Amino acid sequence: MTDYLNQLEKLLTPLSASERDDVLTFYREYCIDADLTADAEIRQHLGTPKKLARQILADYSIQAEPDETPTPQRNFHRIWLILLGLLASPIAIPIAVCFVLIILAGLATVGLLAFTAILVLAAFIVLGGCLLIVGLTLVFKAFAVGIFYFGAGLAVLCGSYLLSLIAYNVIRGLLQIGVAFSQAIYRKVRKPQGGFNK
Amino acid sequence: MKLPISAELLDGCVLALLAQQDYYGYALTQQLQTTLPISESTLYPVLRRLKKQNCLETYDQPFNGRNRRYYRLTLDGTQRLAEIRQEWATYKQALDWLLEGNHD
Numbered sequence: 001m002t003d004y005l006n007q008l009e010k011l012l013t014p015l016s017a018s019e020r021d022d023v024l025t026f027y028r029e030y031c032i033d034a035d036l037t038a039d040a041e042i043r044q045h046l047g048t049p050k051k052l053a054r055q056i057l058a059d060y061s062i063q064a065e066p067d068e069t070p071t072p073q074r075n076f077h078r079i080w081l082i083l084l085g086l087l088a089s090p091i092a093i094p095i096a097v098c099f100v101l102i103i104l105a106g107l108a109t110v111g112l113l114a115f116t117a118i119l120v121l122a123a124f125i126v127l128g129g130c131l132l133i134v135g136l137t138l139v140f141k142a143f144a145v146g147i148f149y150f151g152a153g154l155a156v157l158c159g160s161y162l163l164s165l166i167a168y169n170v171i172r173g174l175l176q177i178g179v180a181f182s183q184a185i186y187r188k189v190r191k192p193q194g195g196f197n198k
Numbered sequence: 199m200k201l202p203i204s205a206e207l208l209d210g211c212v213l214a215l216l217a218q219q220d221y222y223g224y225a226l227t228q229q230l231q232t233t234l235p236i237s238e239s240t241l242y243p244v245l246r247r248l249k250k251q252n253c254l255e256t257y258d259q260p261f262n263g264r265n266r267r268y269y270r271l272t273l274d275g276t277q278r279l280a281e282i283r284q285e286w287a288t289y290k291q292a293l294d295w296l297l298e299g300n301h302d
Contacts, residue, residue: 026223026242029267033224034238045238052239059243 001031004042004049011053014081015060023056058085062183072114072168075175079107082182099185103178110174117167121160128156203234205244209253210282212244216254216271217279223267245269253278 005028012020027046036042046052061081083103086096135150203211215221215229227241248254253275258265271279 022246023242025267026245029222029264030224030227030238032264033222033266047237047239055239056243059246 001028001037001039001042004031004039007049008053011049012056014057014077019060027052054084054087057081058186061085062186072172072175075172075179076107076110079103079175079178079182082179082186086182086186103182103185106178106181110171110178113174114167114171117164117171121164121167124156124160124163128153128160131156203236206282207286208234208236208240208244209248210279210286212241212248213253213271213275213279213282216269217276220268220270222269226269248275251278 005024008027009020009024012023015023030046031037031042034045036045047055058081061078062085083100086100086103131149131153133153135146135148135153137146138149139146211230211234212226215226221229223241223245226245227236227238230236230241231238245254249256249269251274252272254269255272256267256269258267260266
């Protein structure tokens, strides 16, 4: 049993310590009460640790945590958890694969966008830096030209700062939409949690 | 044939059981499984969600040298249960009317 729970604990690292404790307490107690001691037995009842962990993680990520400000990293992480949950839940496979691909494509797009933004910003910062240096070296030889370059450099640097703010917010917004979208899909696609036999 | 049970109805079933007495995790799963074919990994997320919504609270009670975590209905939980019962009654009536077909 400890082996199973240790594995589960490792897989639940994305959760906060208190949340993880809560899950582990529940399942430790559950196994003792159900008289499950051998790993194989536990697997038969609860599934593999991996599958159980993914189910738990996805359930955590579809519930909005009001005390968390949504940064792009957190959102990215959340979408990822939902994806894992989608893959772990017993759902109609073709639909699931379809949605997983859509979400992956979305993530890839946002990732490329972020990458491009970083490259463009880096180029602007280098350009601004060069202009500043040129301006400084020229300022003693030809004052007007030097001041012009210096000013242009400052303008480019400030412009890139503004641009970075815009890019950050756009990417954050896109990930926000991505989270909402994947949460909706997860809720829709996930097979309901049981059924009446008739 | 297998009709799915919605998350909301499952919430209702859990709350209804807890309205009768306090349960610990395993006993609650067992109790539910006598009537519903739910998997054993289903209940934890449900309990966690209901606890987060303040519909139920937990307390620990010593048992055989360890603790058992019991779940207890709160006032919010009682209200939630009443709402779900109400919704279910309406839904049930509508479906009975459709399925049993005595529309005259």
